[in-house]
Amino acid sequence: MNLHISLIPVISIIAGILILIKPKILNYVVAIYLIAIGVIQIFGL
Numbered sequence: 001m002n003l004h005i006s007l008i009p010v011i012s013i014i015a016g017i018l019i020l021i022k023p024k025i026l027n028y029v030v031a032i033y034l035i036a037i038g039v040i041q042i043f044g045l
Contacts (some may be wrong), residue, residue: 011036 015033019026 007040008037 012034015029018029
């Protein structure tokens with residue numbers, strides 16, 4: 001149960017770094033981030 005609390009900020013930081021490095025991949029990063037958060041919330045990882 002404690003894993004999703006520490007996993008979401010890590011995903012957010014990685015997504016932010018990718019957007020800063022390559023702004024053109026913003027759509028992909030946002031889409032992958034939203035899918036990952038949805039999966040984490042559904043399965044309670």
